Amino acid sequence: KANRKFHPDDTVVDVGGHKIGGGYFAVMSGPCSVEGKDQIIGIAQRVKAAGASILRGGAFKPRTSPYSFQGLRAEGLELLQEARAVTGQPIVTELMNNEHIPLFLDAKVDMIQIGARNMQNFELLKAVGKLKIPVLLKRGLSSTLEELVMSAEYIMAEGNPNVVLCERGIRTFETSMRNTLDISAVPMLKKMTHLPVVIDPSHAAGIAFMVPALAQAAVAVGADGLMIETHNDPAKAKSDGAQSLTPDQFDALMGVIRPELEFFGKTL
Numbered sequence: 367k368a369n370r371k372f373h374p375d376d377t378v379v380d381v382g383g384h385k386i387g388g389g390y391f392a393v394m395s396g397p398c399s400v401e402g403k404d405q406i407i408g409i410a411q412r413v414k415a416a417g418a419s420i421l422r423g424g425a426f427k428p429r430t431s432p433y434s435f436q437g438l439r440a441e442g443l444e445l446l447q448e449a450r451a452v453t454g455q456p457i458v459t460e461l462m463n464n465e466h467i468p469l470f471l472d473a474k475v476d477m478i479q480i481g482a483r484n485m486q487n488f489e490l491l492k493a494v495g496k497l498k499i500p501v502l503l504k505r506g507l508s509s510t511l512e513e514l515v516m517s518a519e520y521i522m523a524e525g526n527p528n529v530v531l532c533e534r535g536i537r538t539f540e541t542s543m544r545n546t547l548d549i550s551a552v553p554m555l556k557k558m559t560h561l562p563v564v565i566d567p568s569h570a571a572g573i574a575f576m577v578p579a580l581a582q583a584a585v586a587v588g589a590d591g592l593m594i595e596t597h598n599d600p601a602k603a604k605s606d607g608a609q610s611l612t613p614d615q616f617d618a619l620m621g622v623i624r625p626e627l628e629f630f631g632k633t634l
């Protein structure tokens with residue numbers, strides 16, 4: 367179902383009225399984790415003003431250490447809904463297991479993120495395949511593009527065609543960045559599939575200074591969107607502060623991206 371051979375036209379996924387793919391470019395931005403009401407609403411207002419169409423924020427967080435902040439969980443989903451009520455932006459947030467699906471439906475989450483660590487959680491993929499909600503499927507830390515496409519296939523085979531693929535950096539021998547952004551994934555995935563492909567330079571780089579350069583590269587190589595972590599006070603962030611842009615830095619990045627998108631004929 368994901369194969370370009372059988373569906374030559376680009377798929378356009380609609381997330382709460384904002385299109386991704388087929389010439390439509392979407393910027394998703396917000397904090398790694400929802401940390402509180404003022405924090406999420408404040409960031410939502412700033413990223414919206416800068417041009418982000420979708421608000422991201424983690425409520426349930428997949429952390430390497432069990433002693434790290436695990437997210438505000440159900441309360442985080444409520445705060446995302448409050449932010450959406452204020453700014454009107456659709457929300458994308460990570461679903462970590464099947465049991466949480468009712469909570470996500472109650473919260474009317476506009477787009478469900480399947481995180482890198484769950485890319486091959488096949489029961490979770492089947493479950494979101496039974497929904498109609500758009501899915502942001504992130505590439506696993508050590509997954510091939512074929513495996514990513516097969517995971518999309520799991521979702522689509524159950525009846526949900528609204529899948530957006532996300533390259534977020536992979537593990538390589540290089541240690542100077544958190545991960546290595548596989549920029550080649552964009553043209554290759556677009557050749558293999560008709561699905562929109564977005565780049566998450568934040569998790570790829572792991573360092574804020576590199577995010578704008580990688581975001582520009584993503585546009586140049588034909589990505590359909592970006593996911594960028596933005597935090598009001600990165601130094602105090604409860605997760606992924608090192609890679610988070612400040613709202614001012616995000617605003618500056620959007621200023622660079624806009625003419626580039628125009629040059630490539632993409633609609634923001």
Ligand code: PEP
Pocket residue numbers: 398424428480481482483504534569
């Ligand atoms: C995130 O988006 O904050 C996240 C945990 O992403 P990934 O699954 O790509 O590590």
Ligand code: MN
Pocket residue numbers: 398399569595605606
């Ligand atoms: Mn993060």
